[in-house]
Amino acid sequence: MKLHTISINNLKRRKSRMAFLTIGLMVGIATIVTLVTLTRSMSRDIEAKMDEFGANILITPQSNGLAMNYGGISLGGVTFDQREIRERDLERIRTIANHQNISAVSPKVVGGITVNNHGVLLVGVNFESELRMKQWWKVFGSEPKSEHDLLLGTDAAKVLNVLPGDHLTIKGEQFTVTGVLDQTGSQDDALVFAPLAKAQKLLGKEGKITLAEVAALCSGCPIGDMVSQIAEKLPDARVSAIQQVVEGRLKALNQFKRFSYAMAGVVVFIGSLIVFVTMMGSVNERTTEIGVFRAIGFRRSHIMRIILLEAALVSLLAGLLGYAAGMGGAGFALPFMAESKNAKLLWDGWVAGGSITLALVLGLLASLYPALHASKMDPTEALRAL
Amino acid sequence: MSLIKLTNLTKQYASGDEIVEALRGVDIAIEPGEFITIMGQSGSGKSTLLSVLGGMNHPTSGEVEMAGVKLYHLPGEKLADFRAHNLGFVFQSFHLIPYLTAMENVMLPLAIAKMATKAKKSAAGQALERVGLGGKFDRLPNQLSGGEQERVAIARAIVNNPHILLADEPTGNLDSRTSDGVMALFRELNGAGQTVVMVTHNPDNGRHADRTIHLKDGVVVDV
Numbered sequence: 001m002k003l004h005t006i007s008i009n010n011l012k013r014r015k016s017r018m019a020f021l022t023i024g025l026m027v028g029i030a031t032i033v034t035l036v037t038l039t040r041s042m043s044r045d046i047e048a049k050m051d052e053f054g055a056n057i058l059i060t061p062q063s064n065g066l067a068m069n070y071g072g073i074s075l076g077g078v079t080f081d082q083r084e085i086r087e088r089d090l091e092r093i094r095t096i097a098n099h100q101n102i103s104a105v106s107p108k109v110v111g112g113i114t115v116n117n118h119g120v121l122l123v124g125v126n127f128e129s130e131l132r133m134k135q136w137w138k139v140f141g142s143e144p145k146s147e148h149d150l151l152l153g154t155d156a157a158k159v160l161n162v163l164p165g166d167h168l169t170i171k172g173e174q175f176t177v178t179g180v181l182d183q184t185g186s187q188d189d190a191l192v193f194a195p196l197a198k199a200q201k202l203l204g205k206e207g208k209i210t211l212a213e214v215a216a217l218c219s220g221c222p223i224g225d226m227v228s229q230i231a232e233k234l235p236d237a238r239v240s241a242i243q244q245v246v247e248g249r250l251k252a253l254n255q256f257k258r259f260s261y262a263m264a265g266v267v268v269f270i271g272s273l274i275v276f277v278t279m280m281g282s283v284n285e286r287t288t289e290i291g292v293f294r295a296i297g298f299r300r301s302h303i304m305r306i307i308l309l310e311a312a313l314v315s316l317l318a319g320l321l322g323y324a325a326g327m328g329g330a331g332f333a334l335p336f337m338a339e340s341k342n343a344k345l346l347w348d349g350w351v352a353g354g355s356i357t358l359a360l361v362l363g364l365l366a367s368l369y370p371a372l373h374a375s376k377m378d379p380t381e382a383l384r385a386l
Numbered sequence: 387m388s389l390i391k392l393t394n395l396t397k398q399y400a401s402g403d404e405i406v407e408a409l410r411g412v413d414i415a416i417e418p419g420e421f422i423t424i425m426g427q428s429g430s431g432k433s434t435l436l437s438v439l440g441g442m443n444h445p446t447s448g449e450v451e452m453a454g455v456k457l458y459h460l461p462g463e464k465l466a467d468f469r470a471h472n473l474g475f476v477f478q479s480f481h482l483i484p485y486l487t488a489m490e491n492v493m494l495p496l497a498i499a500k501m502a503t504k505a506k507k508s509a510a511g512q513a514l515e516r517v518g519l520g521g522k523f524d525r526l527p528n529q530l531s532g533g534e535q536e537r538v539a540i541a542r543a544i545v546n547n548p549h550i551l552l553a554d555e556p557t558g559n560l561d562s563r564t565s566d567g568v569m570a571l572f573r574e575l576n577g578a579g580q581t582v583v584m585v586t587h588n589p590d591n592g593r594h595a596d597r598t599i600h601l602k603d604g605v606v607v608d609v
Contacts, residue, residue: 005486006483006486006497297498298497
């Protein structure tokens with residue numbers, strides 16, 4: 001017989017009360033684990049995407065002009081002294097100090113042509129890198145494979161009245177429309193995409209490009225530095241970073257994180273309150289018992305140890321169950337909340353250890369006052385109850 | 387030298403605006419090995435006297451001296467330690483812990499003692515044997531009769547060989563036949579050298595005692 005025998009036997013006797021206490025704390029811990037794991041898994045997912053797509057760096061010809069378009073409406077522009085980028089210049093991008101952060105370079109040539117009496121914008125791309133960078137594209141039909149294959153934006157396909165498998169003649173050469181893009185809501189909808197070399201030839205811009213997009217491995221990569229390094233290598237080009245989209249997503253995620261933590265805080269507070277009220281009730285119910293303990297010589301510290309040990313055992317169980325339930329909840333919710341279907345649940349030993357520690361700390365803190373209250377009970381209360 | 391010496395003991399309670407004098411100048415001396423019963427009507431102060439004797443209720447004035455130790459001069463938790471080592475309590479309603487077996491209830495005072503579990507079990511087993519409950523170690527209190535519960539409570543009170551056994555109406559909840567058995571047990575313990583101080587309002591119990599102290603309105607009226 002030791003003090004812990006009393007604690008354990010009491011827990012066994014008051015099963016329903018202790019189950020209520022465990023569930024109260026467990027729900028708090030499970031909520032925290034779910035929210036923390038969800039936000040961490042989603043952050044990891046977005047970081048993985050950033051690694052995959054990169055925060056695009058845009059390389060355009062240097063000019064002294066001012067763009068005159070806004071919200072997709074172009075009012076023309078004043079461009080003079082525009083320089084050109086040569087395709088072979090792009091090889092210099094691979095020589096920058098942070099070249100290991102470069103995932104892909106996607107050059108493009110852009111020019112207007114007439115197809116079936118319609119003026120359209122032809123964009124020459126390297127389909128392999130373009131499709132890898134724009135994974136949100138949905139292609140009806142198949143991806144272009146040969147130099148006479150075309151990919152059309154949905155609006156362009158409508159205007160030209162073609163479907164996948166149809167043919168188009170451009171400057172006397174016959175091309176096959178292998179695929180049509182699903183509506184993207186961007187300017188891509190109005191474009192006709194052709195293989196880069198063929199487009200350069202059709203536009204009379206062999207060896208030249210209009211712009212290039214660089215996909216950088218971006219999880220913690222120095223985009224600003226990379227922009228400077230590329231600009232140094234390509235003095236005739238204007239190099240700028242496009243980070244708004246990723247930053248926007250991260251900002252939204254951070255807001256979700258803050259909301260999650262606030263929610264978790266409220267749930268934890270309620271959980272602690274449940275522990276406090278239940279332990280207080282348990283102590284009051286055991287007035288006589290505690291009085292007997294004191295009468296037979298138990299010190300105040302012995303009484304506190306009995307109560308706190310009970311709280312610690314319940315909290316430990318709540319922490320373990322809460323972690324398991326929280327991970328289950330996160331696993332269930334992640335597919336609905338993450339942007340990518342391949343988002344993986346993040347198993348982290350720190351979250352496991354942290355949730356159990358948190359449960360213990362909360363359980364003990366919430367039980368501290370009830371334990372103190374119990375230890376200060378006058379043993380004569382027991383006799384008075386006779 | 388007396389084992390217990392109460393000198394000019396007073397105890398006052400505040401009850402609303404009134405001050406109730408539960409004990410008024412009580413002087414008692416109890417010798418080692420004595421069997422004392424304290425009798426008196428309800429409200430005479432006998433339970434208050436027992437709680438003061440038990441080191442659980444500070445007197446308003448006066449001294450309580452036990453085995454040469456001035457009880458209420460002991461600092462902090464030393465008083466609890468004194469109770470653990472020197473006093474055994476038997477309560478009227480037994481107050482066994484319902485979720486502990488008879489053996490565990492008897493071992494309760496030893497839970498805070500620095501002893502091996504085996505030694506604790508041995509001491510508790512001997513105490514239970516001594517009160518005639520040898521075969522009921524693993525019974526929970528609700529599986530025992532009233533008389534058996536009383537015996538477990540007595541075993542719990544004597545398991546750590548206290549100098550003094552304090553009992554508050556130990557037969558109050560028992561029928562006369564079981565009461566006789568319990569009183570015989572107290573007599574037997576006393577016969578083995580145990581000092582017993584028992585509060586009772588049953589005059590029959592007084593027959594077993596060496597001496598009876600009568601209390602009336604907080605004053606000793608007859609010894």
